[in-house]
Amino acid sequence: xxxxxxxxxxxxxxxxxxxxxxxxxxxxxxxxxxxxxxxxxxxxxxxxxxxxxxxxxxxxxxxxxxxxxxxxxxxxxxxxxxxxxxxxxxxxxxxxxxxxxxxxxxxxxxxxxxxxx
Amino acid sequence: xxxxxxxxxxxxxxxxxxxxxxxxxxxxxxxxxxxxxxxxxxxxxxxxxxxxxxxxxxxxxxxxxxxxxxxxxxxxxxxxxxxxxxxxxxxxxxxxxxxxxxxxxxxxxxxx
Numbered sequence: 219x220x221x222x223x224x225x226x227x228x229x230x231x232x233x234x235x236x237x238x239x240x241x242x243x244x245x246x247x248x249x250x251x252x253x254x255x256x257x258x259x260x261x262x263x264x265x266x267x268x269x270x271x272x273x274x275x276x277x278x279x280x281x282x283x284x285x286x287x288x289x290x291x292x293x294x295x296x297x298x299x300x301x302x303x304x305x306x307x308x309x310x311x312x313x314x315x316x317x318x319x320x321x322x323x324x325x326x327x328x329x330x331x332x333x334x335x
Numbered sequence: 336x337x338x339x340x341x342x343x344x345x346x347x348x349x350x351x352x353x354x355x356x357x358x359x360x361x362x363x364x365x366x367x368x369x370x371x372x373x374x375x376x377x378x379x380x381x382x383x384x385x386x387x388x389x390x391x392x393x394x395x396x397x398x399x400x401x402x403x404x405x406x407x408x409x410x411x412x413x414x415x416x417x418x419x420x421x422x423x424x425x426x427x428x429x430x431x432x433x434x435x436x437x438x439x440x441x442x443x444x445x446x447x
Contacts, residue, residue: 251435253437259440260437260438260439262437263435263436263437266433273432274433274434275432276435308378308379310378321367322367322426323367324424324435325381326371326379326380326381327378328377329376329377329378
């Protein structure tokens with residue numbers, strides 16, 4: 219079975235540009251979460267989407283936005299890129315059984331390495 | 336919001352048992368605690384998950400006390416290939432908005 223896939227694997231942009239990162243969840247998973255991981259630090263939560271609705275948002279500026287499509291894939295958009303946005307962007311999917319008292323186990327993709335020059 | 340704390344690094348020798356503890360307050364009442372392993376430039380890999388008491392799978396054990404304010408990942412008989420960064424992940428809520436908080440990570444180095 220295919221795991222979480224992300225595209226592109228690597229990306230180089232310049233300051234002020236815009237970027238779109240894409241994520242396809244594990245088949246059957248309805249929730250997608252996005253994380254930013256700066257070199258040497260732990261992943262920081264950006265967004266979680268479930269059934270195309272935003273369920274949660276981390277402490278990131280409005281330059282960061284996301285959406286989830288009917289097939290449960292997701293895009294992360296970042297506007298007006300800054301040098302500090304250089305990071306590994308991770309996508310995770312989950313079945314999200316929280317509503318039924320279950321778990322929200324996150325399964326991660328390989329990430330997209332974004333470099334802002 | 337949940338706040339998590341882990342030791343920055345640990346060293347061990349091959350064949351030893353390693354215990355890594357994560358302190359986490361404000362974890363959501365119905366949320367689980369999950370541990371991940373991460374190698375450089377890769378996504379975190381799921382190791383184990385638990386709610387309370389003890390959970391064991393083929394690669395690790397997880398100990399969670401009754402107050403759920405901490406958890407301990409136990410890796411039995413580590414090998415060189417276990418050298419990696421280990422993270423705990425907990426969920427919480429800010430109002431009705433979900434938050435997912437990783438620990439700062441523990442760099443485990445296994446020595447021959």
